[in-house]
Amino acid sequence: MISEKMAAAFNKQIKDEMYSSNLYLSMVAYFEEIGLKGFASWMRVQVQEETAHAMGLFDYLLSRDGRVVIDAIDKPAYEWSSALDCFEAVYKHEQLVTSLINNLIDVAEQEKDRAAVSFLQWYLKEQVEEEANCSEICAKLKLIGDDKHALLLIDSELAARTFVAPTIA
Ligand code: OFO
Numbered sequence: 001m002i003s004e005k006m007a008a009a010f011n012k013q014i015k016d017e018m019y020s021s022n023l024y025l026s027m028v029a030y031f032e033e034i035g036l037k038g039f040a041s042w043m044r045v046q047v048q049e050e051t052a053h054a055m056g057l058f059d060y061l062l063s064r065d066g067r068v069v070i071d072a073i074d075k076p077a078y079e080w081s082s083a084l085d086c087f088e089a090v091y092k093h094e095q096l097v098t099s100l101i102n103n104l105i106d107v108a109e110q111e112k113d114r115a116a117v118s119f120l121q122w123y124l125k126e127q128v129e130e131e132a133n134c135s136e137i138c139a140k141l142k143l144i145g146d147d148k149h150a151l152l153l154i155d156s157e158l159a160a161r162t163f164v165a166p167t168i169a
Pocket of ligand 1: 053094
């Protein structure tokens with residue numbers, strides 16, 4: 001059985017992961033609108049990943065006999081000025097998520113819930129990868145500046161990303 005405080009913290013993180021999913025869905029719409037199908041496709045995979053992150057926490061909470069409570073999700077942003085502006089927002093958001101995961105681990109440590117601390121290590125590692133991916137894309141977008149041809153090359157590169165359901169353990 002998980003403590004009430006720990007369950008509340010997990011429920012908040014489920015909500016935050018679903019917010020991430022909706023934020024990236026909003027970005028899918030933005031990229032579709034400006035004709036960058038590869039960016040949109042990359043972002044569709046991101047939506048699936050975030051939903052998987054939420055479901056990982058959801059299933060873990062259930063497995064610990066915790067009460068899952070689905071909360072309202074805030075409206076995400078929907079306007080960006082460029083692909084770079086959008087990816088900088090992704091990078092900033094992922095840094096925020098990293099701090100949320102760290103806070104969740106802090107609660108697990110305060111609660112002396114070592115099983116939860118161990119479970120959450122997967123999320124910590126995932127954040128390192130997420131931040132690195134966004135940072136790399138931001139760097140490329142900065143490098144190409146206003147070069148539309150190069151932007152289309154990145155677009156076709158990003159189109160290659162496929163969703164692989166993560167094994168969260
Ligand atoms: Fe983007 O890692 Fe979950 O939120």
